Amino acid sequence: MDCLIDHIVIDVRDRMTEGAEAYRRLGFQLTPMGKHSLGSANHLAILGRDYLELLGTDVPGGTLRPDIAPFPVGLNGLVFRGYEAEALAAGQQARGVPVQPATAFHRPADLPDGTQQDAKFKTVRLDRSAAFDGRLYWCEHLTPEHVWRPEWQAHPNGALGVARILLSVRDPERQAALFRRMFGAEAVTVTSDCRAMLRAGDAVVEAAPHATVAAELGAAAADPAGRGDRMVLLGLRVRSLEETGSALRINGVPATGGQGLLRIPASEAMNATIDFMA
Incomplete structure (x- = not known):
């Protein structure tokens, strides 16, 4: 489906x-x-x-x-x-x-x-x-x-749509097995570094091991608040990172730059790490 x-x-x-x-x-x-x-x-x-x-x-x-x-x-x-x-x-x-x-x-x-x-x-x-x-x-x-x-679809930060959802999980294969039952085997791939990837139109839902996620997010990560397997990051496509960066600076929101993205720490977004992606 x-x-x-x-x-x-x-x-x-x-x-x-x-x-x-x-x-x-x-x-x-x-x-x-x-x-x-x-x-x-x-x-x-x-x-x-x-x-x-x-x-x-x-x-x-x-x-x-x-x-x-x-x-x-x-x-x-x-x-x-x-x-x-x-x-x-x-x-x-x-x-x-x-x-x-x-x-x-x-x-x-x-x-x-x-x-x-x-x-x-x-x-x-x-x-x-x-x-x-x-x-x-x-x-x-x-x-x-x-x-x-x-x-309602015009945003000062230039956000266009969901691009990435990252889950931090103990066993990515368990999550992959569920997604295969939901959407079919062809919808899911597993990478060499044990990330389970579900293609959802223009977006990807990614389930990665806890240690991998912790290394990627560092201090920008959300407080798990007692949860185990959980959603940890939302990536959003934007018109341009320059436009997004300007909107964030005007409002005094701290962001860290990476290759093709601006990352907002969870402390600034109600315990949700946000990536604005080119």
């Missing part, structure tokens, strides 16, 4: 205002806060065909949705594009993938033209024990016109 990134979730728990301020400093235009029928709140940074979601509650000290309550602040949701959610769930179950039944929900969306419409979704989630210490699922958009609005 097709493998495309739909969105990436950064949990902010009850620090929604802080999270929104942090990502605006990083140069993202955020949508107005939305409130799900499931009881959570979010802001989105809409990109070309995917997006980032800041997810939590808008009430400081408030109760979190049960499925996100166990997780710390930081990268937590790897979400693939879904279609025909009920058939997708049945197909994945037939492949031996432990998925839950499709769930339908919605949130009112305040649109740029001043109107309000319901954005409607269906999700198919994997059991928590099946993958890394986070959430892995598909999202079917029943009203994509209320999400991908041109007015």
Whole structure:
């Protein structure tokens, strides 16, 4: 089946205002806060065909949705594009993938033209024990016109789309085996240095050993906060690194340069390491 990134979730728990301020400093235009029928709140940074979601509650000290309550602040949701959610769930179950039944929900969306419409979704989630210490699922958009609005897709940092998701794992082959069941054997490759690579359209999902990830990220790494296998880095394609660097300097955000990228330490991005990539 097709493998495309739909969105990436950064949990902010009850620090929604802080999270929104942090990502605006990083140069993202955020949508107005939305409130799900499931009881959570979010802001989105809409990109070309995917997006980032800041997810939590808008009430400081408030109760979190049960499925996100166990997780710390930081990268937590790897979400693939879904279609025909009920058939997708049945197909994945037939492949031996432990998925839950499709769930339908919605949130009112305040649109740029001043109107309000319901954005409607269906999700198919994997059991928590099946993958890394986070959430892995598909999202079917029943009203994509209320999400991908041109007015929301322009960002001062020039972000265009998701390019790389890095997982830090004990056993990359275990993650590779799950991805093969989900998307087929041809979707996954394993490199000579034991990285499992899942091609997802223009993006790649990479599962690498803990030691390899620690060596790559160094002081820019997120606090694992008690997690084992976990999401650690989000890479985003940008129009130009010069444009991105200018936006970061204006807002006083520290970044380190590498070959073809600017890296934001997790301390500046709600416990998520961010790479802006040429």
